[in-house]
Amino acid sequence: MSPHTFILTLFLILAAIGAAFFIHLYRVSCSTEGPGLKKVGAKRLFTLVLLLAVFLILLSVTLPKSPYYRFTDVVPEKTVHVTAMQYTYMMSYDAFKPDMSDYKPPEGGVITLPAGKPVEFRVTSADVNHGFAIYNDKFELVTQTQAMPHYVNRLRWQFDKPGTYTLLCLEFCSSGHPAMRGMFTVK
Amino acid sequence: MFSRILAAAILILIPSLSTLGNEAESVMGGESGIYQRLPDATIHTTEGAVALSTLYDQSPLILAPVFTRCAGICSPFLATLKGNLSKLNAPADFRVLVFSFDPEDTPEDMREMAQHYELENDSQWIFGTTDQIEALTDALRFQSKWNEATRQFDHEALLAGVNAQGYIVLKLIGMQSSTDLGRLVSEIRGGFQVAFPLPKSDTLFTCFRWDPVTGKARPSLGLLIMAIPTIGAGLMVTGISAAARRRRKRAE
Amino acid sequence: MPTLAFKRITSLWIIVVLVLFLSAISMGILMRFAQGSVSPMDPAKFYVLMTTHGVTMIGAWAAASILACNYLMARYVKVSTGLNLFALIGTGVGVALLWTSTFSGNFHAGWTFLYPLPFKAGGGWQAAAANQFLWGLMLLSIVWLIWCLGMVWQILQKYSLPQAFAWQHLSKKEPAVETPPLILITMVSLVGMIVCFITAIILLAMFFSESGWGLSGKPVLEAKLDPLLMKNLTFFFGHTVANEALYLGLAVVYELLPELGGRPKLHTSWYVSLGWNCAVLFILTAFFHHLYMDFVQPQGFQIVGQVASYLASVPSVVVTLISLAAVLYGRGFRWSLPSLMFLVGAAGWIIGGIGALIDATISNNIILHNTLWVPAHFHTYNLMGNVLFALGFFCWVADDFRGTVDPRKHGLKLVLMIIGGFGFVLMFYLGGAYSVPRRFAFYPAELTHAQLFATMGAWFALVYSLGLLLVVLNVLKKCFLVFLPQRS
Ligand code: HEM
Ligand SMILES: [Cu+2]
Numbered sequence: 030m031s032p033h034t035f036i037l038t039l040f041l042i043l044a045a046i047g048a049a050f051f052i053h054l055y056r057v058s059c060s061t062e063g064p065g066l067k068k069v070g071a072k073r074l075f076t077l078v079l080l081l082a083v084f085l086i087l088l089s090v091t092l093p094k095s096p097y098y099r100f101t102d103v104v105p106e107k108t109v110h111v112t113a114m115q116y117t118y119m120m121s122y123d124a125f126k127p128d129m130s131d132y133k134p135p136e137g138g139v140i141t142l143p144a145g146k147p148v149e150f151r152v153t154s155a156d157v158n159h160g161f162a163i164y165n166d167k168f169e170l171v172t173q174t175q176a177m178p179h180y181v182n183r184l185r186w187q188f189d190k191p192g193t194y195t196l197l198c199l200e201f202c203s204s205g206h207p208a209m210r211g212m213f214t215v216k
Numbered sequence: 217m218f219s220r221i222l223a224a225a226i227l228i229l230i231p232s233l234s235t236l237g238n239e240a241e242s243v244m245g246g247e248s249g250i251y252q253r254l255p256d257a258t259i260h261t262t263e264g265a266v267a268l269s270t271l272y273d274q275s276p277l278i279l280a281p282v283f284t285r286c287a288g289i290c291s292p293f294l295a296t297l298k299g300n301l302s303k304l305n306a307p308a309d310f311r312v313l314v315f316s317f318d319p320e321d322t323p324e325d326m327r328e329m330a331q332h333y334e335l336e337n338d339s340q341w342i343f344g345t346t347d348q349i350e351a352l353t354d355a356l357r358f359q360s361k362w363n364e365a366t367r368q369f370d371h372e373a374l375l376a377g378v379n380a381q382g383y384i385v386l387k388l389i390g391m392q393s394s395t396d397l398g399r400l401v402s403e404i405r406g407g408f409q410v411a412f413p414l415p416k417s418d419t420l421f422t423c424f425r426w427d428p429v430t431g432k433a434r435p436s437l438g439l440l441i442m443a444i445p446t447i448g449a450g451l452m453v454t455g456i457s458a459a460a461r462r463r464r465k466r467a468e
Numbered sequence: 469m470p471t472l473a474f475k476r477i478t479s480l481w482i483i484v485v486l487v488l489f490l491s492a493i494s495m496g497i498l499m500r501f502a503q504g505s506v507s508p509m510d511p512a513k514f515y516v517l518m519t520t521h522g523v524t525m526i527g528a529w530a531a532a533s534i535l536a537c538n539y540l541m542a543r544y545v546k547v548s549t550g551l552n553l554f555a556l557i558g559t560g561v562g563v564a565l566l567w568t569s570t571f572s573g574n575f576h577a578g579w580t581f582l583y584p585l586p587f588k589a590g591g592g593w594q595a596a597a598a599n600q601f602l603w604g605l606m607l608l609s610i611v612w613l614i615w616c617l618g619m620v621w622q623i624l625q626k627y628s629l630p631q632a633f634a635w636q637h638l639s640k641k642e643p644a645v646e647t648p649p650l651i652l653i654t655m656v657s658l659v660g661m662i663v664c665f666i667t668a669i670i671l672l673a674m675f676f677s678e679s680g681w682g683l684s685g686k687p688v689l690e691a692k693l694d695p696l697l698m699k700n701l702t703f704f705f706g707h708t709v710a711n712e713a714l715y716l717g718l719a720v721v722y723e724l725l726p727e728l729g730g731r732p733k734l735h736t737s738w739y740v741s742l743g744w745n746c747a748v749l750f751i752l753t754a755f756f757h758h759l760y761m762d763f764v765q766p767q768g769f770q771i772v773g774q775v776a777s778y779l780a781s782v783p784s785v786v787v788t789l790i791s792l793a794a795v796l797y798g799r800g801f802r803w804s805l806p807s808l809m810f811l812v813g814a815a816g817w818i819i820g821g822i823g824a825l826i827d828a829t830i831s832n833n834i835i836l837h838n839t840l841w842v843p844a845h846f847h848t849y850n851l852m853g854n855v856l857f858a859l860g861f862f863c864w865v866a867d868d869f870r871g872t873v874d875p876r877k878h879g880l881k882l883v884l885m886i887i888g889g890f891g892f893v894l895m896f897y898l899g900g901a902y903s904v905p906r907r908f909a910f911y912p913a914e915l916t917h918a919q920l921f922a923t924m925g926a927w928f929a930l931v932y933s934l935g936l937l938l939v940v941l942n943v944l945k946k947c948f949l950v951f952l953p954q955r956s
Binding site for chain 3: 032033034036037039040043044047048050051054055057058059060061065066069072073076077080081084087088091092094095096097115156157158160162164168169170171172173174175177178179180181182183184195197198199200201202203204205206207208210
Binding site: 096097100101102104105107108124149151180181182183185 | 250251357379381383385406407408409410411412
């Protein structure tokens, strides 16, 4: 199951449980039988302990998977320097100034990265905040970071599948935002 | 109570906020040459010649290009580096290679420089020259220019971190705070800093424009701004409470 | 008991909120149809609608929640007609500034106006339009800050500061002075609101330092601002205002729900007091989850963001849900439209919260951040949560003005709103899970499913609006009646 389907399924299941709880509540609220909710204190304590336990487990499972802690002990095979600007991405294997004065386009015009090896993107912006989101050839969002002026975000990733990857901007940057695109290939 | 806890949270920010500053037009020089391998230049010290690869094979390196005739940045730069390094208290499993990019410097000049900073017997520091100045400064993308009028090099203050495989992993340009230096040390020892600020526009110092005080006051400003709303709300509400209590008393 | 003048100012407010709501909904439906390519729109025009829709909706429902609490507060403390009139006039001027800056000035930097976008329009709008928008927000922030401070003043006339926070309930089982849950929740939420309006004022002042206070565009300071600091401030403000509004809505539910169904009042106990005091604390730090993908943000903050986002849900679930269950369980509860709206609203709030928690997990955020998942979850707890809390209050209060009660359930209208509302947000969730970006005026051809979701979403929204309109017309009519000469 792709992470996308997993997240959706998880959400739908939890939402259905939530909805079922409220429907149940509605139905029992109309009947006059029975003494009402019993042992409220115990139920409250139980919910509290349950929630805290679930959250503790979730935190310990998910936090280490945060992007800041992944691929930290490798030397990337390639670095790509990215400057986002309204409404395009300038990319090069070499660093360049935001005014593009020393920008060298990659050979063949297209950034090409090795498959199965860690790579690093150093992402910044020349004007406003932009996003740097990598979509695979099925147009599923693979990973992303933000492009913020004055700062460089280092996004490390390993592309296992060769193919063409598309970049979309995921931070609103005015009217050209939906048309802002970039691409690279993985071989 | 809220304000105190938020203030505590914000205190965690101090080191990181030290980078929040104002700059007009940033230069990406700090990024160029990253993950390139260094040429295997030969380094000459008064004790003999050694290959750069032998040095980084033994331990990660911080490279600092200087020239001994410098009347400006080099001297405060090295002094700050020495001070910050001892402040950091990091494990001494890396070394600092101070090398001259001035062809007129000799290994003896460099040893005198070391003596001047009382570092000639410190095994963590190496002072030397190289006969491949151009290859090395090119690999580091180090910016310098001879200024005939002042008879000095106008140059940037550069620290380049080289990991144990000989790759340049991070460069710092300009006068460094100990936080920045910590970042560099962590990176060459195999750590990974997921982001960094771009160097400020005034990083390309000429030797005479340097003002060591600028930039130091920034962090407190950013901090204050983040804390004002909560502190302000706390003050306003307590103020209202005091006024209301006085009014209630009067009414009774 | 509220005076006639207070009732009139309240109905005036309700009329304004509902008119703003209906017009902002039409903008939303137009946007969704445009995204579905049913009626394509020039991107600049789309973003004008998006900016206006966002700022209007957030503002209208924050105001509605403040207003509702103030009306109910009249049961315990002295309230002021003048204060609400002042807020209404200030809001009117503010909204006029905002709407003209977008509709005629063409300003469209999004309602979060992330620095430095307002100044880098690339010809999309003039500097004067940006400044006018910022001034509109500045005015609203100042007026609402005064509004909230005024309400705190009203509460503190009767309760001491610790009593207003219900701290006496923490140690004693039955303290001499009882703080009703309404007062407690209103108080803690107002403090949160005050924090966020001060934040907004500082944020906007920083904008002006670069753009100049006047409309001339001459900078006050030469220096440029720090985008990271500005982003933190923006979301500190934006996130907090939306969440505190929701909490104020819950205060209304605590106060009215038992009474509407013929049950005894809810009382403050030590866990209600503790829960709500904690909730506000967590909410003030949870906003960090908006910056997960800004790797430059210190990692300590990222972790605080995830932990606080999780913890913020604990008091609400443990205290509020269990209290609701205790009120409702097997006691022959008498349902009517307002109480049903509260129940559905609570469901929308919880379901939206689940969506929010999934997104607030950093390892998920990497594929959800700024996809349609974000509007999905906040529309769930706004449209199907906060709006229903406030709307339920409107329905109730429109009768309360005349001392009558409408015992009917109006089931059909509500069912339309439920089907339409949840269908509408479901289309956002589907889009978000399958990587459709948010804030796209049109979708790339490769995202084949995106247009279908958008069109379906628009139709669902129309169904919602139909149910809503039937409810609202009734409320509006009753609100207008308050202005006729009253028999005494
Ligand atoms: C049926 C009612 C509604 C419809 C049809 C609707 C529709 C939309 C649409 C299509 C968007 C743009 C989504 C995108 O990013 O692509 C949007 C954004 C937004 N909506 Fe709504 N919406 C509705 C109700 C609400 C309510 C009740 C609220 C808040 C109380 C709200 C607050 C917002 C906000 C804050 C944004 C973000 C604006 C921005 O990105 O700058 N909406 N809405
Ligand atoms: Cu962009």
